[in-house]
Structure formats: structure tokens, C-alpha cells
Amino acid sequence: MKILVVEDESIVSFDIQMALESFGYIVTDTVENYDDAINSVKENMPDLILLDINLENSKDGIEIAKTIQEFKDIDIIYLTAFTDDKTIDRAVETNPLAYLVKPFNRNELKSTLKLALHKMDLKELDNKHISLGDGFTYDKENKNLYFNTVPVKLSQKEEKLLELLLESKNSIVSFSDIEYNIWPEKAIADSTLRSLIFRLRSKLNHKVIETIPSFGCRIVI
Template structure:
């Protein structure tokens, strides 16, 4: 078993159960959803390594769901399952950098080989060193979602990791507290001020840890937050 998590979104319950039974030995956890909205919520609130999507799912279809997931994580392997092989869907899947487009009814080995390919990609990426210099001695590894100061690994909460990851992946623009709230607390009725407080606590924690006033997130009044 690989220490990886899979998100599988499928509205055909029988097909979902069959695939989960087939793949359960390959993953630590398999998260399932029967529609796109539920799938997006699970993705935002859990650590997902690979995404398997049926295209024709309710509320948010598989292609739109993949588009929203790509906005949150540009590297995660995405695989599609579809009962149709029309060119438009296939081209959309290519645009979303899907690693497989599996047509129903599919051969079991075809699915297994596609999943093994995705696992290989994730494991290869996780072993990479992808430290990006931020400023003043801070480095961010977007594959391992780790923050270091010089050579010291800094302890972060799950929400702090989501916060930094999203700021990093949008590092060429400012994000407001409202923008960040929608990513970190998508299903919770919280005020944008919760993000302001989180950033303040993170800044205080890091400044105390490194014993100086350096910080890698800037806040410009009226614009929002951005990685320096």
C-alpha cells in the first residue's frame, strides 16, 4: 500500500463501490463523493494526492471540478472516467493536463495501470527538492508543503499550510482576506477577519521562533496579502 490519498467522485454507486474495492489496497485513504460540490469540499478540506473523476456527475461536472481543483493545485494528477469519448471532452481533459481518460466500460488493468502511473508521478514529485527562496532566509517547498527558515523546518498547522500554499500559487497577485477565507473555510460560516487573525498569529509565531522581525508575507492596505 502506498501512503497516498485518493479522491474519487462518481454518482453511480455500484461503479463507485467496485472501484473502491479494486483500489483500496493501493491507498491509505479513499475519499468518495457522489457530486462535484461534495468532491470540491472534500478536496479543500483534506490532503489529496490523486483525483479520479467521472465526467458526468451532478451539480458540478467532472471537467469543471477539475478546473477548480487545478486552480488550487496545478501539479496533482487527475484521471477522468467517462461513458463517452467525444472530442470536446477529450480536448478539455488534455487542456487540464489529465494523465488518463478512461472510457466506460473499462478494462480493470487499464484502470490499474493509469492509477500506477499517477502514483509514480506523485512519488517522484514528493522526492524532489522544490525549495523556492521567498525572502530573508525563508524557503517554501510546494511539493512537500514545508516552510523552512535557513535550514530549520518550521512547524505549521493544516490551515497555515493551506494559507501559504494558496498565497504561493498566486504569488504574482494580491489576495484579500475574503479570497483566502473561501479557500481555507469553504463550508464554514466564518468572517474574513478570521484570516486576518490567523495571519497575525502566524507572523507572531514565526518572528518569535526565528528571533527577528523578518516575515515573508506582505499586507498592503486596500490590496490584500502577497508572498514577498
């Protein structure tokens, strides 16, 4: 587990780093401001961020989290001495794994990390199995579609279309993007694309795939 620490109090930051390393975690970096945090995430790709909310001479930790989540899905544990409703409400918008209220000791840090790891494991498992509603589930890792645990056979192109729609779930994928990704080396007739979408819809609950005439389609889950 690789962890980035964002904390502007050097003594606190050092203590956290020593504790994390004693627990067996890898500390990718310790930084104290917005710019360094963003750059460190891009360079080191941590699995988890311990993020102080109140940072002097910098945008606060919540703003850092919002920026990071625009380009990378990384789990966050907030470190904070602030428990007022306004701060908590802002923090909740970034869906953190946990909060550690300062001051905290090593045992509290260790317990919070243990709970966070459990949540991350559940999240990873959930991400591998996507519920499509009405008894349909898609196993992303093994590329299998199930209806009430019974496998549903998909053609190679149907499978590719489903994955393409799931990558942008609830958002419209244009017909041109579908064509480019599934038939990258040749032009196809509109009827060929319509037929593929129809076949996939017929194997799922028809409501789950919406078609936007003359533009594209989306999967709604």
C-alpha cells in the same frame, strides 16, 4: 496514498472502491456531485482524485477539477466514456495524470494507477529542484542554490527573498510584502531593500529577477 472517488453510478463507484482497497490504497470518500467533491477535498485532503467527467444533475468532472485547482494542487485521473475532441480539449486544460475510458477492468485500473504514481514521483522530484536558467538550480527541500552543481552561498535574507519570489514565480511580489516577510518587526530604509534585491540578482542570472519600479519584483522562470 489517499484517493477520492467522484462517480455518480453507485455500482461503478463501489467496484472502484473495492478495487482500490484491494490494491492497498486508502479511499477517503466516494461522492457523486460537485458540492460533495469540493467539500470532501477540503475535509480529507486526498493525494489523488478519480474523477468521472460526465455527472448527472451536477457540474461535470472538468468543472470540479478547475474549482479544486484554484485552492489545492491535487493530481487527477479522469474516468470517462467520452473521447470526443471537445471533451478531451477541455480536460487537457486541467493537466490530468491519465484517462481511463469506461468500461475498464481492475487490471487497467491498477496499471493506470501505477503509471500515475510514477508521474507523481517525478513531479515531486521536479518540484524539489527548480531550474532558474543559465545553469542555476534551487533545491527547495535543502534550501541550496547551485550553479552547474557548484553550491552558491546565500545569506539568510537572500535565501528568504528567493523563496518568497519562487512561491509567486512569474507574478509580482510587492516591496511591502517583501519587507513584511523579511523584516516583520521593524521598518527599514528603501536602500536596504534595494541592496538585498541587488545582491540576490548579482548571484543569479540578472534577467531572472525583474524589478517593477515603485512597486515590486518577480522571478521569471
